[in-house]
Amino acid sequence: MMSNGGDSSEIVRELEELKLKKAEIEHRISTLEAKLQDTATVERYDAVSNGDSYLTAPELEHGLSPDQIYRYSRQLLLPSFAVEGQSNLLKSSVLVIGAGGLGSPALLYLAACGVGRLGIIDHDVVELNNMHRQIIHTEAFIGHPKVKSAAAACRSINSTIKVDEYVEALRTSNALEILSQYDIIVDATDNPPSRYMISDCCVLLGKPLVSGAALGMEGQLTVYNHNGGPCYRCLFPTPPPTSACQRCSDSGVLGVVPGVIGCLQALETIKLASMVGEPLSERMLLFDALSARMRIVKIRGRSSQCTVCGDNSSFNKKTFKDFDYEDFTQFPLFAGPLNLLPAESRISSKEFKEIFQKKEQHILLDVRPSHHFKIVSLPDSLNIPLANLEARLNELTSALKEKEDGHVNTGSCTNPSVYVVCRRGNDSQRAVQYLRESGFDSAKDIIGGLEAWAANVNPNFPTY
Amino acid sequence: MQFTLEFGGGLELLCDSVKIHKVNINLLNDSDILTMKDLLSWVRTNLIKERPEMFMKGDTVRPGVLVLVNDCDWELSGQLDTTLEDKDVIVFISTLHGG
Numbered sequence: 323m324m325s326n327g328g329d330s331s332e333i334v335r336e337l338e339e340l341k342l343k344k345a346e347i348e349h350r351i352s353t354l355e356a357k358l359q360d361t362a363t364v365e366r367y368d369a370v371s372n373g374d375s376y377l378t379a380p381e382l383e384h385g386l387s388p389d390q391i392y393r394y395s396r397q398l399l400l401p402s403f404a405v406e407g408q409s410n411l412l413k414s415s416v417l418v419i420g421a422g423g424l425g426s427p428a429l430l431y432l433a434a435c436g437v438g439r440l441g442i443i444d445h446d447v448v449e450l451n452n453m454h455r456q457i458i459h460t461e462a463f464i465g466h467p468k469v470k471s472a473a474a475a476c477r478s479i480n481s482t483i484k485v486d487e488y489v490e491a492l493r494t495s496n497a498l499e500i501l502s503q504y505d506i507i508v509d510a511t512d513n514p515p516s517r518y519m520i521s522d523c524c525v526l527l528g529k530p531l532v533s534g535a536a537l538g539m540e541g542q543l544t545v546y547n548h549n550g551g552p553c554y555r556c557l558f559p560t561p562p563p564t565s566a567c568q569r570c571s572d573s574g575v576l577g578v579v580p581g582v583i584g585c586l587q588a589l590e591t592i593k594l595a596s597m598v599g600e601p602l603s604e605r606m607l608l609f610d611a612l613s614a615r616m617r618i619v620k621i622r623g624r625s626s627q628c629t630v631c632g633d634n635s636s637f638n639k640k641t642f643k644d645f646d647y648e649d650f651t652q653f654p655l656f657a658g659p660l661n662l663l664p665a666e667s668r669i670s671s672k673e674f675k676e677i678f679q680k681k682e683q684h685i686l687l688d689v690r691p692s693h694h695f696k697i698v699s700l701p702d703s704l705n706i707p708l709a710n711l712e713a714r715l716n717e718l719t720s721a722l723k724e725k726e727d728g729h730v731n732t733g734s735c736t737n738p739s740v741y742v743v744c745r746r747g748n749d750s751q752r753a754v755q756y757l758r759e760s761g762f763d764s765a766k767d768i769i770g771g772l773e774a775w776a777a778n779v780n781p782n783f784p785t786y
Numbered sequence: 787m788q789f790t791l792e793f794g795g796g797l798e799l800l801c802d803s804v805k806i807h808k809v810n811i812n813l814l815n816d817s818d819i820l821t822m823k824d825l826l827s828w829v830r831t832n833l834i835k836e837r838p839e840m841f842m843k844g845d846t847v848r849p850g851v852l853v854l855v856n857d858c859d860w861e862l863s864g865q866l867d868t869t870l871e872d873k874d875v876i877v878f879i880s881t882l883h884g885g
Contacts, residue, residue: 420885422885423884423885424885425885510885511885512883512884512885513883514883517883534885535881535882535883535884535885536882536884536885537795537796537882537883537884538796538884540794540795540882541882542795542879542881542882557852557881558849558850558881559849560849560850561849561850562848562849562850562851562880562881563839563840563848563849563850565840566796566840566848566850566880567883568796568883568884569883569884570884570885573884575884580884580885583885606852608794608877608879610794610805613805617857618857619854619857619858619859619877620857620858620859620862621852621859621861622859622861622862
């Protein structure tokens, strides 16, 4: 493998180049196709003005072109949707925030059904471990912005709609300006600060919010801030404790579960945009995939006491721009590394490799949950999950004792050190902090966890 | 009185990962009524096996937990003062944020 290092990096570079070129070409094709359609329409109008009206498309009051009539015919044939519904849809604009598990199916359906203008905002790039649920993306876009990938997919399904790309994170500084350009907002994000920020912004701008969430085997869906209904804060005035907020990347999710919720988000959005049916406002849909149960419950209406949408609210655009949502929810907008420990309590993955190679006496403690440990682990590591560390501290003590006893026989005099590892290097810091407080003065954390080990030491070590 | 209690959105992890509990709660005497406040303290004592702070804060549920009595938000029936009746279905659900 090492001897081919030069070749493979060359191949990777060329692949990247080709993929970029391919995306550019696809973009150019959809632009040209849209242009062609416009030209065709103009030519038809020219024919009308020349008096050949029996050879041209009839002028129709609803404004749908012959191509649109054909493309959307199955929706036009629905008596409850019909030409009015389609016409409203074509005039509407929708912003989908997040092109992940929820956003993927939502965007595919919204593009396909003919929402006139579709905005996509996300700061992230496509990763291999997204593919099982974020079905809008293809392998060719791994490493590229999710927005680019999602926009290309939407254009390839429907080249006649306008797709706006925002390759950036949504923040209080850009939210008002971006959201104000759309009729309906779809919250397909994955964290509490974003959810509060988006809801508050929708209240300020008077936009309906189609909000979905999914984790593990469960999903939830509702429409906020619609027709006098509640906003997110009416329902959840106080943020939950941080320990109750899990991300799919930490707790896992079955791909189809956000898929179901994302599809339902598209459905609620289509209903709002086309002004058809009864939106899921003041009601919430709860989906439990394992027991195959879907229940719709009645939730409270708008609260007159709500700090944002209530009667005496002083919340305005200025308050919004200055509001610290990460501080309010005690939760980061983006998953980033923790920095709990001083440098002397930490070592890098490369330094740990040397300890490994020199066969220095040590205990490697892996504090991940046991089902993570079963996926992959470093050799000779002891697994005590962080949650059980306090209760199972004696296991660490006896493991250390065993090493020390073994050591006496070899005549060495250094005490074995404790190195702590986890998946990304956050829990390992919490564990080291606890261990040092409990008298394990040699405890050190391996910076960046197993992900750093895979990135810097052993590229063949699986990450997940 | 018989009740069906359901836990979801991760709250089931606090009661041995069992989502649906059919329970029987006896009143002290016939004239007494049972409110949500009584039920919450019964649940905390009898069903919650770990991390009670993930279920309750003070004498009510922690922020981020929705309580539904017969598929209806307890805000609409009087929260802690909601009077319960035989065979009521009470759902405790933690709000999800993932996506």
